[in-house]
Structure formats: structure tokens, C-alpha cells
Amino acid sequence: DVKVTQSSRYLVKRTGEKVFLECVQDMDHENMFWYRQDPGLGLRLIYFSYDVKMKEKGDIPEGYSVSREKKERFSLILESASTNQTSMYLCASSNRGGNSPLHFGNGTRLTVT
């Protein structure tokens, strides 16, 4: 069974702090994704990566960066946290190939005060 693990379930940070969200998957998936989910807005793609050191901007990359130094690990970085980045952050992975579903981590609920 695919396991996607996010390092923190709940996180509280102050405005202006640099925040790191870590995600690790154990199924050798090529694709990894970071989404945020907000009430009424659904899931929105922040960044995705289709290979080590490769990254592509999603729909809302502003204020975020990512790092993929190893295939199994995809990190999301909030350079300077702001209150409008308070959200549920979901990491996901999938195999290359059109029929492969997304597998989600259990989410990080980030509050920026």
C-alpha cells in the first residue's frame, strides 16, 4: 500500500517565519504534488515535480517554493509566512502514466498568527 507521510499534522507559526513542510513517499513515484485546501475553494495546486530537481508552478505558487533533492522527498517552503497562508496543506504522489491515481498524505493544518 502506498504511504505518503507528511512530517507534521498541526503547525502554528508566526507571521514572517520561514516554514518547511516535508513529504515522503515510499512507492518510488515520479510525480509529487503540493496542494492547499480551503473551504469553498477546493484543492488548489501550488507546485508539482515530475522528477528529482524538477519542479513546475501550479495555480498559486506565489509565496511558496519547493525542493526535490531525492525522489522520495518533496518539501514545500513558505519563505515568509503570512496569515493568508493559514490552510490545510496536502502532499500527494502518483506514478507516471495517465491511469495512475493520486495518493495523499494525511495533511498539515498550518495556522499562521
Added chain:
Amino acid sequence: RKEVEQDPGPFNVPEGATVAFNCTYSNSASQSFFWYRQDCRKEPKLLMSVYSSGNEDGRFTAQLNRASQYISLLIRDSKLSDSATYLCVVNRAGNQFYFGTGTSLTVIP
């Protein structure tokens, strides 16, 4: 026009009822289709993939209509534990996933 459109509900149904959700997608190049279940404050979990010929998993049946560009999910004999939000997800070109906003289901005793 949104890539994926879903009736948000809420659907409130009695135990034992049959309920159906539909989801439409706008891009005919979409390749694969999925239904996810999401419980409150939890991550989405894959419920089932949707195949062209339709597929069934116990009380759940998924269907795809490529001509009309919609997918459906039918839940028979609803249980209290089926209460959740159901998301349809459409995949295009391998790493492009598009999400519906989710349909909320509450099964009432």
C-alpha cells in the same frame, strides 16, 4: 468554464437509500477518472477509479460517459459510515489532475 463541475449538495438521505452523484468535465482529452472520499478535516482517499465500461465495488458503482463528458457514482444501501464529501478527479496527460469541489453526503438514521 471550470475543468470539473460537481453539484456540491448537500445530499441528506436515509439509511438504506440509493444516492447518485454526477460530475462533468470540460476537456475531451481527459484520460482517467477517479472518485475520492474525504472525511471532515482528513485527506482525500481513493474510493475507486472509473473505467470506460463502468465498474463496481460492493455497494459502489462508477460509470463514465465520454460522449457526454460526465462520470457518476452510485451508492446503494447507504450506511451511516458513508457520510463524507465525495470528490471527482479527472486526469489529463499524466500529471495534470483536476478536482471537483466535492459533494457532501449525510446519511441519516
